[in-house]
Amino acid sequence: MSDEKTGLMFRAMFLLEDFRELLRETAPSHVFNGDVKMKAERILADLEKIIEQLKRLI
Amino acid sequence: MPWDVCDVNDIRRVEEDYINLNPIQRAGVLTSAARKALISYGDGYSTCDLCLKPFRLDKITKPPIGEFYQGLADWLNMDVVRVMPGARRGFQAVALSLLKPGDIAVGSVLSHYTVFLAVEEAGASLAEVNVDENYVIKPEFLANKIEEIRRVKGRDQPKLVILSHVDYLFGNVHPIEELIKVSKEYGVPFLYNGAYTVGVMPVDGKKLGADFIVGSGHKSMAAPAPTGVLATSSEWASKIFSTTNMKGDVSGRSFGIKETHLLGCTVMGAPLLAMMASFPYVKERVKRWDEEVRKAQFFIKEFEKIEGSRILGQRPHLHTLMKLDTTASFDKIAQAHKKKGYFLYHELDARKITGIFPGATRNFKINLYGLTWDQVRYVADVFKEIAVKYNLTLSE
Numbered sequence: 162m163s164d165e166k167t168g169l170m171f172r173a174m175f176l177l178e179d180f181r182e183l184l185r186e187t188a189p190s191h192v193f194n195g196d197v198k199m200k201a202e203r204i205l206a207d208l209e210k211i212i213e214q215l216k217r218l219i
Numbered sequence: 220m221p222w223d224v225c226d227v228n229d230i231r232r233v234e235e236d237y238i239n240l241n242p243i244q245r246a247g248v249l250t251s252a253a254r255k256a257l258i259s260y261g262d263g264y265s266t267c268d269l270c271l272k273p274f275r276l277d278k279i280t281k282p283p284i285g286e287f288y289q290g291l292a293d294w295l296n297m298d299v300v301r302v303m304p305g306a307r308r309g310f311q312a313v314a315l316s317l318l319k320p321g322d323i324a325v326g327s328v329l330s331h332y333t334v335f336l337a338v339e340e341a342g343a344s345l346a347e348v349n350v351d352e353n354y355v356i357k358p359e360f361l362a363n364k365i366e367e368i369r370r371v372k373g374r375d376q377p378k379l380v381i382l383s384h385v386d387y388l389f390g391n392v393h394p395i396e397e398l399i400k401v402s403k404e405y406g407v408p409f410l411y412n413g414a415y416t417v418g419v420m421p422v423d424g425k426k427l428g429a430d431f432i433v434g435s436g437h438k439s440m441a442a443p444a445p446t447g448v449l450a451t452s453s454e455w456a457s458k459i460f461s462t463t464n465m466k467g468d469v470s471g472r473s474f475g476i477k478e479t480h481l482l483g484c485t486v487m488g489a490p491l492l493a494m495m496a497s498f499p500y501v502k503e504r505v506k507r508w509d510e511e512v513r514k515a516q517f518f519i520k521e522f523e524k525i526e527g528s529r530i531l532g533q534r535p536h537l538h539t540l541m542k543l544d545t546t547a548s549f550d551k552i553a554q555a556h557k558k559k560g561y562f563l564y565h566e567l568d569a570r571k572i573t574g575i576f577p578g579a580t581r582n583f584k585i586n587l588y589g590l591t592w593d594q595v596r597y598v599a600d601v602f603k604e605i606a607v608k609y610n611l612t613l614s615e
Contacts, residue, residue: 181251
């Protein structure tokens with residue numbers, strides 16, 4: 162199961178990098194509207210799912 | 220521990236929280252793909268898991284480094300490419316290959332200091348071509364310089380011309396095709412310095428006729444430092460990327476096909492993999508160069524509405540890197556301000572804009588590359604807002 166944990170860990174870190182990209186694109190206001198808001202919501206939803214899976218594996 | 224670079228309260232967050240105008244940083248800002256590669260490949264010799272015979276970086280297929288090298292060569296329309304630890308190492312490899320002590324190479328009054336150092340290390344000297352009133356290198360200036368060198372040093376000199384397509388001081392776009400043509404007419408090899416072009420605008424080596432192309436990964440290819448590229452034609456490849464003939468006199472060891480000027484393998488690990496990860500995005504973004512120039516020209520138009528403010532160099536300005544002259548505007552304010560020249564830096568910082576040299580108010584460089592239209596408009600508005608705050612007049 163360790164491989165699965167590793168894969169999930171990388172997916173979570175990469176999702177956070179995608180979120181970081183949104184911060185960069187919207188600097189300095191960091192106001193998330195329209196497409197950016199949708200992207201941010203999708204990232205956070207995916208992240209939540211991964212964290213839930215990780216919780217079940219530990 | 221005396222320091223903690225990962226202290227979240229003190230970690231670098233310039234690209235997240237600010238608009239960064241730093242002239243040397245904008246086009247080196249990483250893509251998210253590059254940052255993911257950094258996470259995955261940060262461990263030491265991570266690229267060398269499957270380094271098999273003949274044991275050289277460009278022969279590794281997993282990750283596909285060899286394929287990336289070939290992709291870079293095709294993209295630049297050159298025959299052979301190596302990733303180098305910065306553009307400066309590209310200058311160095313070419314200078315050490317082509318120049319001997321006493322030789323002359325030609326640069327310009329706008330050459331980067333590392334060009335001087337590379338030539339100096341080879342024991343040669345650098346002659347500078349001058350610029351016109353707009354700080355542009357004219358082809359006839361290069362021809363005159365070569366003639367002058369030949370009169371003094373003989374007809375086998377100079378041995379190399381190294382000129383930038385876009386210089387780092389003004390962001391001027393020099394007539395590089397004509398400059399290369401002049402160099403060719405005299406039979407002098409030409410090194411095209413693309414530190415501010417390769418990775419942001421289209422560069423076609425064969426069309427230009429350049430013998431060598433040097434680019435900067437951390438300046439213009441959305442890659443971490445230290446990265447750069449050195450590309451050449453098949454004609455020059457065996458000289459520049461010559462392989463070792465050395466044999467240990469006691470051990471009898473030899474070192475296969477390691478390239479001497481590159482000291483074997485060059486950039487590896489996380490910087491190389493991050494550069495590879497950004498490459499597909501870089502190939503796409505150069506196609507949008509005209510849009511980047513339009514944003515720069517929009518900013519200039521707005522900025523020059525501030526009384527006493529202008530850009531230096533050629534007009535229309537054709538690059539996102541630019542030098543602003545505010546001697547007759549913000550510098551006048553600085554004279555009477557309690558923070559002196561630092562006032563502008565602090566005013567910008569308060570509005571989450573950074574990257575100008577702290578204390579500079581006479582002239583300073585900025586780069587707008589990769590900013591969104593909203594961000595460019597914001598930067599222009601902030602400069603005007605600060606001007607109004609200090610009673611400078613805005614024209615319509």
